[in-house]
Amino acid sequence: MDDFYRELIVDRYKNPLFKGELEQSDFSYEDENPLCGDHIKIDLVVDDQNIITEARFSGHGCAISQASADLLLEYVIGKSLEEVKKVSKETILDLLGIELGPVRLKCALLSLKVLKAGIYGVSEIDQELKEL
Amino acid sequence: MNYNLEKIRADFPILSREIRKGISLAYLDSTATAQKPKQVISAMDEYYQKHNANIHRGVHTLAEEATTMYENARIKIGQFIHAKYAREIVFTRNTTESINLVAKSWGQKFLNSGDLIVLTEMEHHSNLVPWQMLASEKNLELEFVSVNEDGRLDQDTYKELLGRSPKLVTFSHMSNVLGTINPAREMIAAAHEVGAIVLVDGAQSVPHFPVDVQDLDADFYAFSAHKMVGPTGFGILYGKERLLDMTPPFMGGGDMIKKVQLRSFKPNDLPHKFEAGTPAIAEAIGTAAAIDYLKAVGMENIAAHEHELTNYAFERLLDVENLKIFGKNDGRGGVISFEMANVHPHDVAQILDSVGVAVRAGHHCAMPLHEKFGIPATTRASFYLYNTTSEIDRLVEGLQIVNDMFA
Numbered sequence: 042m043d044d045f046y047r048e049l050i051v052d053r054y055k056n057p058l059f060k061g062e063l064e065q066s067d068f069s070y071e072d073e074n075p076l077c078g079d080h081i082k083i084d085l086v087v088d089d090q091n092i093i094t095e096a097r098f099s100g101h102g103c104a105i106s107q108a109s110a111d112l113l114l115e116y117v118i119g120k121s122l123e124e125v126k127k128v129s130k131e132t133i134l135d136l137l138g139i140e141l142g143p144v145r146l147k148c149a150l151l152s153l154k155v156l157k158a159g160i161y162g163v164s165e166i167d168q169e170l171k172e173l
Numbered sequence: 174m175n176y177n178l179e180k181i182r183a184d185f186p187i188l189s190r191e192i193r194k195g196i197s198l199a200y201l202d203s204t205a206t207a208q209k210p211k212q213v214i215s216a217m218d219e220y221y222q223k224h225n226a227n228i229h230r231g232v233h234t235l236a237e238e239a240t241t242m243y244e245n246a247r248i249k250i251g252q253f254i255h256a257k258y259a260r261e262i263v264f265t266r267n268t269t270e271s272i273n274l275v276a277k278s279w280g281q282k283f284l285n286s287g288d289l290i291v292l293t294e295m296e297h298h299s300n301l302v303p304w305q306m307l308a309s310e311k312n313l314e315l316e317f318v319s320v321n322e323d324g325r326l327d328q329d330t331y332k333e334l335l336g337r338s339p340k341l342v343t344f345s346h347m348s349n350v351l352g353t354i355n356p357a358r359e360m361i362a363a364a365h366e367v368g369a370i371v372l373v374d375g376a377q378s379v380p381h382f383p384v385d386v387q388d389l390d391a392d393f394y395a396f397s398a399h400k401m402v403g404p405t406g407f408g409i410l411y412g413k414e415r416l417l418d419m420t421p422p423f424m425g426g427g428d429m430i431k432k433v434q435l436r437s438f439k440p441n442d443l444p445h446k447f448e449a450g451t452p453a454i455a456e457a458i459g460t461a462a463a464i465d466y467l468k469a470v471g472m473e474n475i476a477a478h479e480h481e482l483t484n485y486a487f488e489r490l491l492d493v494e495n496l497k498i499f500g501k502n503d504g505r506g507g508v509i510s511f512e513m514a515n516v517h518p519h520d521v522a523q524i525l526d527s528v529g530v531a532v533r534a535g536h537h538c539a540m541p542l543h544e545k546f547g548i549p550a551t552t553r554a555s556f557y558l559y560n561t562t563s564e565i566d567r568l569v570e571g572l573q574i575v576n577d578m579f580a
Contacts, residue, residue, distance in 0.1 A: 046520070046523075046524065046578060051578060051579065055579070078535070078536055078540075078543075078549030078550045079517075079519075079549075080549075101517075101549065102517060102519075103517035103518075103519035103520045103523075104517060104519075104520045104579075105519070105520075105523075145519075145523070148519060
């Protein structure tokens with residue numbers, strides 16, 4: 042199956058570690074990918090140093106979008122909001138460990154778009170995410 | 174039936190390419206767009222190599238040749254759907270533009286505040302959004318014929334809605350998601366009884382079975398060349414002469430005028446009054462070649478072949494666990510949309526792609542229909558004249574891989 046559906050991706054899709062919602066959050070944002078109807082909402086809690094202490098995602102979508110959301114949240118917990126600014130397309134692809142074509146890239150980057158739009162506002166997100 | 178599938182497949186160069194090393198293509202996405210036979214490709218190529226010129230202007234030999242080829246395409250397309258006159262055939266960019274032409278020109282002039290348009294829940298966005306736009310602009314009412322569990326239109330709702338005297342009724346002849354073939358002739362007759370004008374979205378019907386617009390008595394009928402082995406960028410709007418005559422022009426520009434002064438113009442005769450600017454000439458010629466091709470195979474034969482494939486697919490898909498097909502295998506064309514428990518259609522399609530099987534995943538430009546069935550998206554396999562039962566076997570094998578991976 043090429044390497045597309047690496048065990049990691051299917052596993053994190055079936056058994057996500059950070060799926061759910063936070064009753065109280067400092068940041069909460071949602072968006073969707075009209076191509077496939079993927080929908081992701083991310084809730085974040087930060088401490089007084091602006092370090093992300095808790096994060097959950099909810100919604101529905103394909104294995105790529107769900108696994109990348111789960112891996113992304115794992116990656117950003119413990120990082121500061123300033124550090125999250127530096128998370129890029131390449132970070133996500135590294136986390137997933139696969140190459141993606143332009144169509145599936147939209148699935149993979151939806152969670153990053155939601156995360157950044159939630160923290161910094163839609164107008165502040167990276168150009169490559171705006172064009173998704 | 175004398176159906177030479179091998180010969181047909183040999184006419185479509187793309188069908189013999191490998192998707193990746195050692196993996197051949199099983200193209201089950203013709204409802205999105207059909208593949209093109211070499212006859213269509215070379216007709217367009219030859220036009221550019223030997224006849225290229227602008228049409229309806231210039232008197233040189235090339236201009237004469239190009240104009241003749243372009244207008245012959247109109248005649249051929251008109252005959253293909255049994256229009257009374259070639260001038261009832263208007264060229265557009267696609268089905269979507271054909272429908273927008275009716276909404277923005279006919280609808281703009283003849284629909285007024287409070288008027289009712291009857292549509293259906295199974296419409297493609299292209300036969301929904303133009304009416305939503307017009308409705309909000311002119312304060313029109315939209316009502317929808319519901320879709321039953323079996324994937325068919327609820328004819329009782331339809332009759333009820335006709336009782337409210339709609340000005341326009343519009344529906345797809347065949348659903349691009351469910352494959353349902355709607356009883357167009359009966360629905361049109363019933364709409365005419367209450368004085369409604371009827372527009373039929375024929376994007377999925379004209380490519381797959383014989384269509385006779387006069388027998389149907391359709392007022393407007395819209396379809397696209399690219400779904401019927403022709404080129405992209407070429408759409409057709411059929412309209413009854415009387416209706417097209419009273420409809421104001423769509424876009425303004427060259428070719429759609431008879432006379433222009435600084436502050437006024439006089440529109441051209443049918444069908445040119447709706448064709449502003451230099452049109453898709455090569456695409457018109459390619460569409461004529463596509464019609465020649467489909468006619469040589471025979472539309473009845475194509476319909477019968479797809480019927481066999483659909484029956485075969487229904488039978489084989491029963492073997493696949495966790496799979497649910499939308500709609501019944503009865504009165505439908507070669508389109509099967511399905512859902513697999515706990516697997517997103519994108520993942521289904523991606524895994525199928527890895528074994529060379531091309532299907533569509535998503536909402537197929539019919540979000541309201543998916544909402545009705547309570548799912549965001551489906552996977553869709555669709556069949557055309559060149560598909561084989563062994564491609565359906567490959568689909569089934571691919572779906573078994575999906576189950577193994579996600580079970």
